[in-house]
Amino acid sequence: MSTDKMSVKVNVDLQKERQKCNFNIQEVTFIFDGGKEQTLQRKKIEDIALNSGASIDSIPEECLGLKERYDNAVRKSCIYSRIVKNEILEITGLEALGNPVLRRTADAFFKEISPFMLHLGMFVPTIIGQCTEEQQAKWLPRALEMQIIGAYAQTELGHGTFIRGLETTATYDPETEEFVLHSPTLTSYKWWAGGLGNTANHCIVVAQLYTKGQCHGTHPFIVPIRDMETHEPFPGVKVGDVGVRMGFNTADNGFLSFNHYRIPRENMMMKNAKVLKDGTYVKVARHEKLTYGTMVFVRVTLVKEAAINLAKAATIAVRYSAVRRQSQPKPDAPEPQIIDYPTQQHKLFICIATAHALQITGDWLWRTFKDVLADMRGGNTDSLPELHALSSCLKAISTSDSAAYIEQCRFACGGHGYMLSSNLPLIYSFVTATRTYEGDYTVLLLQTARFLVKAWEQVEAGKSVTPTVSYLTLAATKEKVLWNDFAEGIIRSFQAVAARKISACAETIKRHMKTGICYEDAWQLTTVRLVSAAESHCRSVICQTYWNEITRLTASCSTNVKIVMEQLATLYLIYWALERSGDLLRYSTISEKDLNRLQERYEELLALIRPNAVGLVDAFDFRDEILRSTLGAYDGRVYERLMEEALKSPLNDGPVQASFHKYIKPLTKGKL
Numbered sequence: 001m002s003t004d005k006m007s008v009k010v011n012v013d014l015q016k017e018r019q020k021c022n023f024n025i026q027e028v029t030f031i032f033d034g035g036k037e038q039t040l041q042r043k044k045i046e047d048i049a050l051n052s053g054a055s056i057d058s059i060p061e062e063c064l065g066l067k068e069r070y071d072n073a074v075r076k077s078c079i080y081s082r083i084v085k086n087e088i089l090e091i092t093g094l095e096a097l098g099n100p101v102l103r104r105t106a107d108a109f110f111k112e113i114s115p116f117m118l119h120l121g122m123f124v125p126t127i128i129g130q131c132t133e134e135q136q137a138k139w140l141p142r143a144l145e146m147q148i149i150g151a152y153a154q155t156e157l158g159h160g161t162f163i164r165g166l167e168t169t170a171t172y173d174p175e176t177e178e179f180v181l182h183s184p185t186l187t188s189y190k191w192w193a194g195g196l197g198n199t200a201n202h203c204i205v206v207a208q209l210y211t212k213g214q215c216h217g218t219h220p221f222i223v224p225i226r227d228m229e230t231h232e233p234f235p236g237v238k239v240g241d242v243g244v245r246m247g248f249n250t251a252d253n254g255f256l257s258f259n260h261y262r263i264p265r266e267n268m269m270m271k272n273a274k275v276l277k278d279g280t281y282v283k284v285a286r287h288e289k290l291t292y293g294t295m296v297f298v299r300v301t302l303v304k305e306a307a308i309n310l311a312k313a314a315t316i317a318v319r320y321s322a323v324r325r326q327s328q329p330k331p332d333a334p335e336p337q338i339i340d341y342p343t344q345q346h347k348l349f350i351c352i353a354t355a356h357a358l359q360i361t362g363d364w365l366w367r368t369f370k371d372v373l374a375d376m377r378g379g380n381t382d383s384l385p386e387l388h389a390l391s392s393c394l395k396a397i398s399t400s401d402s403a404a405y406i407e408q409c410r411f412a413c414g415g416h417g418y419m420l421s422s423n424l425p426l427i428y429s430f431v432t433a434t435r436t437y438e439g440d441y442t443v444l445l446l447q448t449a450r451f452l453v454k455a456w457e458q459v460e461a462g463k464s465v466t467p468t469v470s471y472l473t474l475a476a477t478k479e480k481v482l483w484n485d486f487a488e489g490i491i492r493s494f495q496a497v498a499a500r501k502i503s504a505c506a507e508t509i510k511r512h513m514k515t516g517i518c519y520e521d522a523w524q525l526t527t528v529r530l531v532s533a534a535e536s537h538c539r540s541v542i543c544q545t546y547w548n549e550i551t552r553l554t555a556s557c558s559t560n561v562k563i564v565m566e567q568l569a570t571l572y573l574i575y576w577a578l579e580r581s582g583d584l585l586r587y588s589t590i591s592e593k594d595l596n597r598l599q600e601r602y603e604e605l606l607a608l609i610r611p612n613a614v615g616l617v618d619a620f621d622f623r624d625e626i627l628r629s630t631l632g633a634y635d636g637r638v639y640e641r642l643m644e645e646a647l648k649s650p651l652n653d654g655p656v657q658a659s660f661h662k663y664i665k666p667l668t669k670g671k672l
C-alpha cells in the first residue's frame with residue numbers, strides 16, 4: 001500500500017468493503033502486472049515520476065484555454081521526458097516502448113495526452129523497425145536524448161485506411177542525390193499525426209516513392225520540418241494544428257504539406273528497401289508488408305493499454321458504487337449502497353473481468369510478437385500473416401470493448417460520472433479514439449477475416465493450419481457441437497461458432513461467384529458476415545487465452561485468489577455465452593433449459609464476487625495521483641472532493657462574473 005493510502009481517513013462503507021475482502025490483494029496485483037518483478041518495477045517507476053511533483057495543477061487542466069492547456073502539457077512533457085530519459089529507461093531499457101508502464105506513469109502528469117506521446121510511441125519504434133543499423137546509429141541516440149522530437153505522419157486528409165492510396169510523393173533526383181517531397185493536392189496533406197502541429201521538429205513521412213519514373217509504393221522517410229534553433233518551419237513545409245477534437249486536445253495533432261521540399265537520399269528509412277545513388281530501387285525485405293511494421297507493433301501494445309484504461313474506469317466506478325447510496329427498495333430500511341443492486345453488479349463486474357482478460361491476452365500477444373520478431377531476424381517471415389491477423393482482431397475487439405465498458409462505468413456513476421473531475425469522460429474520449437486510430441475496427445476485422453477464409457480453404461484442402469486456427473476443423477463436421485457448460489465446453493462452443501461462421505462466409509462467397517460476379521464483389525457482399533465471423537474468432541481466442549493463462553498463473557496462488565480469479569474468468573465466459581445465445585442456439589446443442597441454467601449461474605457469480613469487488617479493483621493498484629478522480633480515490637471522500645474541485649473552477653473566482661455587467665444587466669434593464 002502506498003503512503004497516501006495509509007494516512008487518510010477512509011469512508012466507512014469503503015472500510016467495511018475492504019474488511020469483507022477474503023483474498024490476498026497483492027497476489028492479484030502481481031497477476032495483473034504480469035508478475036511480482038513487474039509490479040516492483042512499476043512501483044519504482046511510479047515513485048520516481050510522482051516524486052518529481054510535476055502533476056500538481058492549481059487550476060484543473062480541463063479549465064484552461066486551448067493554448068494554455070497545450071503550453072501546460074508541453075511544460076509537463078519536458079519534465080516527464082527528462083525523467084524517462086534519465087531514470088525510467090535506465091530501469092526498463094527499450095522494452096518500455098512495448099510496456100504500458102510508461103503510459104500508466106504518464107497519467108500522473110497528464111489528465112489529457114502528452115504532445116510527446118508519439119515521439120516514444122511511434123517515432124522511436126519506427127527508427128528501430130525501419131532503419132538500417134547505420135541509420136539507427138545516427139537517429140536513435142538523438143531521439144532518445146530528446147535532441148530531436150518526432151511525429152509519425154502517415155494518414156492524409158483524403159486517406160487513412162487505404163495506405164496504398166496515399167498521395168504524398170517522394171521523387172528521387174539522382175543529380176543531387178535527394179528526394180523531393182511534394183503534396184500535389186489538398187487531400188494529400190498529412191493529417192492527424194500526434195505532436196506534429198507545433199511540437200515536433202522531425203517527422204516520419206510515409207510517401208509514394210518514385211525513382212527512374214517508376215512508382216514503388218509507400219515508404220517511410222525521416223524529414224526535418226523545423227529549424228532546430230528558431231523552430232520555424234523550413235521553406236517548402238507547411239505545418240499546423242488540425243483544430244479542436246473530441247479529446248486529445250493537448251496531443252497537438254497536426255497537418256503537414258510539402259512544396260517540392262528536398263531531403264537527402266539517406267533520409268529514406270532503408271531497412272526494407274533502398275534507393276541507390278543512381279536511383280536504382282532495391283528491395284531488401286522478404287515480406288511485402290514489412291513497412292507496415294510500426295502499425296503492427298502499436299496494435300499489439302494497444303491491447304494492454306485498453307486493459308489498463310478499463311481497469312482505471314472500473315476502479316472509479318466500483319469504489320464510487322460502494323460509497324453511493326440511493327433509493328429505498330424496502331420500506332423503513334436504509335438506502336442501499338448502489339453496488340448492492342444486481343443490475344449495477346452486471347454493469348461493473350464484467351468490466352473487472354474484461355480488464356483481466358485483455359491484460360492476459362495482451363501479455364500473450366506481446367510474447368507472440370517477440371517470437372515472430374526473433375523469427376524474422378533469422379530471415380523467416382512465415383508467422384507474420386498469423387501475427388497480423390491476431391493483432392488486427394485483438395486490437396479491434398480490445399479497444400472497442402474497452403471503450404464500451406468505460407462508457408458503461410460512466411453510466412454506472414450517474415450524474416457525477418459526467419463530471420470531468422471524475423476522469424471518466426477523459427478516459428473515454430481517449431479510448432474511443434483507439435477504436436479508430438492505428439486501423440479502424442471494421443477494417444482490421446476484415447483483415448483477420450481474409451486470413452480466416454484462407455485458413456478455411458486450407459482445411460478444406462486437407463492441409464495443416466497454424467495453431468490459433470486449428471479449431472477450424474470443427475466446422476468440417478457440420479454437426480452441432482455438443483454443449484456443456486464447463487469452461488472448456490463453452491470455449492469449444494465459441495470455436496465451433498467461429499468455425500461455422502467462417503465456413504459459411506467461404507460458401508457465401510462461392511455462391512455469389514457462381515452467379516457470375518467477381519471475387520472482390522462477392523467478398524464485399526459477404527463483409528457483414530465476415531466481420532461477425534472475425535469477431536467470433538477473436539472472442540474465442542480471448543476466452544481460451546484468458547482461461548488457460550489464468551489457470552496457469554494461479555496454480556501457485558493461495559486458495560482464495562484461485563477461487564476469485566476463476567469466478568471472474570467464468571463470469572466472462574458465461575457473460576459472452578449469454579450475449580451470443582443466438583449463435584449458440586444455431587451452432588451448438590444448447591437448449592432453453594441450458595440457457596436458463598447459465599443465466600442462474602451468472603447471477604450466482606455476481607453475488608459471489610460482490611464481497612470482493614472493492615478488493616478486486618484495489619488490486620489494480622492505481623495510486624490516486626494516477627487515477628485523478630473525485631469519485632474513485634482510495635479514501636472514498638467523493639462528496640468532499642467534488643466540492644473541492646468545483647471550487648477550483650475559474651467560474652467560481654468571484655460571486656459576480658463580468659458577463660453580468662456586460663450583457664445580463666443591460667438586457668434586464670432593456671438597454672440591449
Ligand SMILES: CCC/C=C/C(=O)SCCNC(=O)CCNC(=O)[C@H](O)C(C)(C)COP(=O)([O-])OP(=O)([O-])OC[C@H]1O[C@@H](n2cnc3c(N)ncnc32)[C@H](O)[C@@H]1OP(=O)([O-])[O-]
Pocket residue numbers: 117118152154155160161162163164194289290292293295296384385388437438439440443447450451
Ligand atoms: C496516439 C495515436 C497514435 C495513432 C497513430 C496512427 O493511427 S498511425 C496510422 C495508422 N494507420 C492505419 O493503421 C491504417 C490502416 N490500414 C492498413 O493497415 C492497410 O491499409 C490495410 C491493412 C487495411 C490494407 O493494406 P493493403 O491495401 O496494403 O493490403 P491488402 O488489404 O491488399 O492485403 C494484402 C496482403 O497484405 C497483408 N497485410 C496487410 N497488412 C499487413 C501487415 N501489417 N502485416 C503483414 N501483412 C499485412 C494482408 O493480410 C494481405 O495478405 P494476403 O491475404 O495477400 O496473404
Ligand SMILES: Cc1cc2nc3c(=O)[nH]c(=O)nc-3n(C[C@H](O)[C@H](O)[C@H](O)COP(=O)(O)OP(=O)(O)OC[C@H]3O[C@@H](n4cnc5c(N)ncnc54)[C@H](O)[C@@H]3O)c2cc1C
Pocket residue numbers: 118152153154155158159160161162191192193194248253433436437438439440441442443446
Ligand atoms: C486521435 C487520433 C490520433 C491519430 N494519430 C495519428 C498519427 O499520429 N499518425 C497518423 O498517421 N495517423 C493518425 N491518426 C489517423 C488514423 O490512423 C486514421 O484516422 C485511421 O486509420 C482511420 O482512417 P480514416 O480516418 O481514413 O477512416 P476511413 O477509412 O475514412 O473510415 C471511415 C469509415 O469507412 C469505413 N471503411 C473504410 N474503408 C473500408 C473498407 N475497405 N471496408 C469497409 N469499411 C471501410 C470504416 O470502417 C469507417 O467506418 C489518428 C487518428 C485519431 C482519431
